[in-house]
Amino acid sequence: MIKFQNITKTYPEHSDSGDIIALDNVSFDIQEKEFVSVVGRSGAGKTTLLKLLLVQEHPTKGRIFFEETDIHRIKSRYLPDFRKEIGAIFQDYKLLSSKTVYENIAYIMEVMCARPEDICRDVKQVLEIVRMNDRSDNFPEELSGGEKQRVAIARALIHRPKLIIADEPTGNLDPYHTQDIIKLLLKIHGLGTTIILATHDKNIINNLGKRVVTLDEGKVIRDEEEGKFIL
DSSP: OEEEEEEEEEEOOSSTTOOEEEEEEEEEEEOTTOEEEEEOSTTSSHHHHHHHHTTSSOOSEEEEEETTEEGGGSOGGGHHHHHTTEEEEETTOOOOTTSOHHHHHHHHHHHTTOOHHHHHHHHHHHHHHTTOGGGTTOOGGGSOHHHHHHHHHHHHHTTOOSEEEEESTTTTSOHHHHHHHHHHHHHHHHTTOEEEEEEOOHHHHHHHOSEEEEEETTEEEEEETTOOOOO
């Protein structure tokens, strides 16, 4: 489904030390319906890798394929169509403070010009999946961190993506809510969605029993089925 092929990403450094290497000749594949954790210390290259997959940045060298398409050759006017295949979840939730839970999720479908009856049906469905149907009229400021993240997950699900990217989704949560979010991601994976989880939380990884790709200083140093957090 996804192929990272010899990806190098550098950033210019305004000194005599040369460019900053964020990713260094990274190659690995992700199959459809896999659950893959990308781990490493802060600055290892996890977020850079995800930004490249979302075409928010471009690789210095190498190619990334999504279902046989070289995504960095997609013309800009077609990028919104490509991004509909991906749902993204972030550490800071990125909810709209002036909109209710329902409105935050519905907004994604409104942008896609969905019919009102379809919006109503689909929003109710995803709210049930993330167990937030009883908070649909609340605003983000009225929710706990765990509840905000469940709304963010619902928003990522609403357009039925083939892939969900979760970038440090539990970074602001306590252990109880962390477990809740991981269980929810596993539930979504069980429904047939491919998941990429980027985290530096050792406990999450060691309890998951899923594939682990480990980055260190921009390089893949380990790729193991049922892997552990080892650095």
